[in-house]
Each structure stands twice: as structure tokens, then as C-alpha cells.
Amino acid sequence: MGEKSAAPLLELKDLKTYFKTDDGIVRAVDGVSYTVRAGESVGVVGESGSGKSVTQISILGLIPSPPGFNAGGEILFEGEDLLKKSKSELRKLRGNKISMIWQDPMTSLNPFLKVSRQLIEPLQTHQGLSKEEARAKAIKMLEKVGIPAAKERFDQYPHQFSGGMRQRVMIAMALLCEPKLLIADEPTTALDVTIQAQILELMKELREDTGAGMILITHDLGVVAGMADRIIVMYAGRVVEEAASKELFAAPSHPYTVGLLKSVPRLDRGRSERLIPIEGRPPDTSKDIPGCGFAPRCPWATDECTKEFPSRKKMSDDHYVHCYRAEEVYAAKLGTHASAKHVEKIEQGVRNGSTIDPATGDLNG
Ligand SMILES: Nc1ncnc2c1ncn2[C@@H]1O[C@H](COP(=O)(O)OP(=O)(O)O)[C@@H](O)[C@H]1O
Ligand code: SF4
Numbered sequence: 001m002g003e004k005s006a007a008p009l010l011e012l013k014d015l016k017t018y019f020k021t022d023d024g025i026v027r028a029v030d031g032v033s034y035t036v037r038a039g040e041s042v043g044v045v046g047e048s049g050s051g052k053s054v055t056q057i058s059i060l061g062l063i064p065s066p067p068g069f070n071a072g073g074e075i076l077f078e079g080e081d082l083l084k085k086s087k088s089e090l091r092k093l094r095g096n097k098i099s100m101i102w103q104d105p106m107t108s109l110n111p112f113l114k115v116s117r118q119l120i121e122p123l124q125t126h127q128g129l130s131k132e133e134a135r136a137k138a139i140k141m142l143e144k145v146g147i148p149a150a151k152e153r154f155d156q157y158p159h160q161f162s163g164g165m166r167q168r169v170m171i172a173m174a175l176l177c178e179p180k181l182l183i184a185d186e187p188t189t190a191l192d193v194t195i196q197a198q199i200l201e202l203m204k205e206l207r208e209d210t211g212a213g214m215i216l217i218t219h220d221l222g223v224v225a226g227m228a229d230r231i232i233v234m235y236a237g238r239v240v241e242e243a244a245s246k247e248l249f250a251a252p253s254h255p256y257t258v259g260l261l262k263s264v265p266r267l268d269r270g271r272s273e274r275l276i277p278i279e280g281r282p283p284d285t286s287k288d289i290p291g292c293g294f295a296p297r298c299p300w301a302t303d304e305c306t307k308e309f310p311s312r313k314k315m316s317d318d319h320y321v322h323c324y325r326a327e328e329v330y331a332a333k334l335g336t337h338a339s340a341k342h343v344e345k346i347e348q349g350v351r352n353g354s355t356i357d358p359a360t361g362d363l364n365g
């Protein structure tokens with residue numbers, strides 16, 4: 001793990017990114033706050049549509065406007081608010097201090113240009129290297145990301161590389177300018193499992209080498225398990241739980257996180273243990289959401305839950321949750337060590353009106 005300094009590299013403060021649509025205002029990101037420290041890897045998880053990508057695109061200053069707009073908050077990068085920067089200042093930051101790895105490599109790669117040109121140019125522009133220096137550095141990076149015969153393949157076009165190799169080229173491109181912050185949005189979703197594992201391992205090594213901070217976005221908690229120091233769980237445009245990785249997997253304290261854990265394939269559980277998807281769908285953020293947005297799907301929901309959005313509770317160091325019943329969920333120990341049977345028994349009990357004894361974690365009544 002890289003060095004962690006005290007001041008955060010990135011600090012999101014109550015960030016709001018909305019979209020004006022025919023159906024009303026979509027509150028895609030609705031008051032999101034979290035930090036990323038230098039050298040730290042932060043995983044952002046949540047179902048599709050929870051606002052993970054819109055948050056990152058806001059950081060990059062690439063929200064299409066209209067229909068998108070900033071409705072409040074701050075994005076402090078090295079202490080400076082990116083929302084106050086000009087377009088040209090933001091362009092300078094992107095691909096330099098802040099780099100992005102997209103799900104589809106062709107978002108970053110131009111199909112009509114040789115890989116060599118696409119890697120050399122940013123080095124000349126951002127770092128003022130000569131063509132020869134840039135060429136040497138780029139080839140070295142391609143070797144580092146595991147592209148065989150990098151020198152020979154350097155002058156090929158993106159389509160001459162396989163999917164996994166293209167992903168590596170994109171990672172090389174993202175890392176070339178030694179970014180301080182690396183954002184990876186579902187970087188391996190399109191790849192087969194073996195290549196996924198290789199790419200994730202590679203990103204981890206390179207990050208540890210350079211000490212960059214990283215945000216890894218995924219809908220799959222399994223992906224961040226070995227990769228993230230800390231995990232942010234998003235639901236309907238908001239952060240609902242945040243904790244160190246180990247703590248989150250051991251003691252999830254938001255019923256939605258418990259639901260996500262149940263729906264992750266687990267190598268350590270027997271084949272007989274089936275994956276249980278969370279029933280229902282996330283709310284439409286263009287409609288008013290009274291109270292906790294998870295309430296219609298939540299086995300723990302009570303009348304209180306639909307009145308006001310629950311405030312932030314501290315469970316332990318670095319572990320925060322927005323849930324009225326967080327103490328009970330925490331006490332019931334519904335993390336990855338719990339069997340699906342145990343989780344189901346607890347959820348059935350609380351659905352029928354029982355509570356959890358915070359001391360023992362057992363069902364009352
Ligand atoms: N250009 C847009 N116009 C309207 N709504 C948008 C636009 N882009 C994203 N959204 C909405 O913002 C919400 C969050 O999307 P997104 O951040 O992409 O989710 P995630 O990455 O978590 O799957 C979704 O409801 C999506 O429909
Ligand atoms: S606040 Fe209520 S509805 Fe929301 S997750 Fe907690 S128990 Fe469930």
C-alpha cells in the first residue's frame with residue numbers, strides 16, 4: 001500500500017450534479033461527499049444508475065451541459081475547487097494530473113491513429129519531452145503493462161490489438177503522464193475473468209509504484225474486494241455507507257450493502273449457495289424521495305424511514321452509515337462470514353417486526 005498523507009488528494013463536498021429532462025430534474029448525484037488520499041485506492045459500488053459515473057465525469061469537468069448542471073457542492077483537488085476552473089485549466093488537468101480508464105478502451109483511443117502517435121503526443125504536450133524521449137518512455141510503459149513485443153507493435157493501430165491488449169494500451173496511456181489521481185470506471189467489465197484479474201493486478205502494482213490515488217468504480221463488490229482500501233456505497237445519487245474494505249465486508253451496517261454482498265459470487269461459499277439479487281428497483285431521482293430511498297426494498301424499513309433521509313452515523317473509525325437501524329444491522333453481523341441462511345433468517349425476522357439485540361446480534365421477539 002502506498003504512502004498516505006494527511007491532506008486528501010481529492011475531497012468531494014456535498015456535490016450535486018443534476019440533469020434537466022422532459023420528465024423533470026434528475027438528481028443523478030445528490031449531495032455526495034468523500035475523500036481520496038494520495039496512495040489510497042477507493043472503491044465506489046452501487047447498482048447501475050446510482051450516480052457512480054456521473055460523479056467521476058463531474059470531477060473531470062465533462063458533464064454535458066445542457067442537460068447537466070452543477071447544483072452545488074465542491075470538488076477540491078489538491079485543495080483547489082475544480083468547479084471554479086476554466087475549461088482550458090480542466091483540459092490541462094485531464095490526462096495529466098487526473099487520468100481516466102474507461103470501460104470501453106475506444107473511448108480514449110482514436111481508431112484512426114497509430115498507438116505510437118496517441119501515446120507520444122500527450123508526453124510532448126504535457127511533459128515537454130522530445131519525440132525520441134517520448135517514444136522511449138511510451139514503449140517502456142507498454143512493456144510495463146504487459147504488451148509482448150511492444151517495440152514492434154508500437155506503430156500498429158488500436159484494432160490490431162485484442163480486447164485485453166487494447167485495455168492495456170489504454171491503461172498505459174492513462175499512466176504515462178504519472179497522474180496523481182487515476183479514475184477507473186468499470187475497467188474490466190467487458191473482459192473475460194482471467195484477463196480481468198490480470199488487469200486489476202496490473203493496476204494495483206502500477207498504482208503502488210507511482211503512489212497515485214485511485215477511484216475504482218464497479219457494480220460488483222467482488223471486484224473491489226482485493227483492490228480497494230476503502231469502499232463507498234452509493235444508492236440513488238447518495239453515499240449510504242463508507243468504510244475500510246475489511247470492515248465493510250465483515251460488518252456491513254446498511255441493509256443495501258448487505259443486499260449487495262448477497263448478490264456477489266463467492267469463491268469461499270459452496271456451489272449450493274445461490275446468489276440472491278436485491279428485489280425491486282432503485283427509485284427515480286426525478287421524483288421526490290421522502291426519507292430513505294431504499295425503504296421500498298428494505299426488509300428493515302419502519303415508518304420512521306420514509307420521513308427524512310437518515311443522517312450520517314459513525315459506526316467506528318472511518319466507518320459511516322446513513323440508516324436509522326445501522327446499529328442493529330451492524331450487530332447482526334451480516335458480512336461475508338455469515339451464511340445466506342443466517343442473513344435470510346435475520347431479514348425475515350425484522351420484516352416481521354422483530355428487532356436485534358445490539359449486545360448479542362440476535363433477534364428479539
Ligand atoms: N445526459 C444525461 N441526461 C439525463 N440523465 C442522465 C444523463 N447522464 C446520466 N443520467 C442519469 O444519471 C443517473 C446516474 O447515472 P450514472 O452515474 O451513469 O450511474 P452508474 O454509473 O452508477 O451506473 C442515471 O439515472 C442516469 O439515467
Ligand atoms: S433507513 Fe430504514 S429503509 Fe433505509 S436502509 Fe435503514 S432501515 Fe432500511
Ligand SMILES: [Mg+2]
Nearest residue numbers: 052053054185
Ligand atoms: Mg457507470
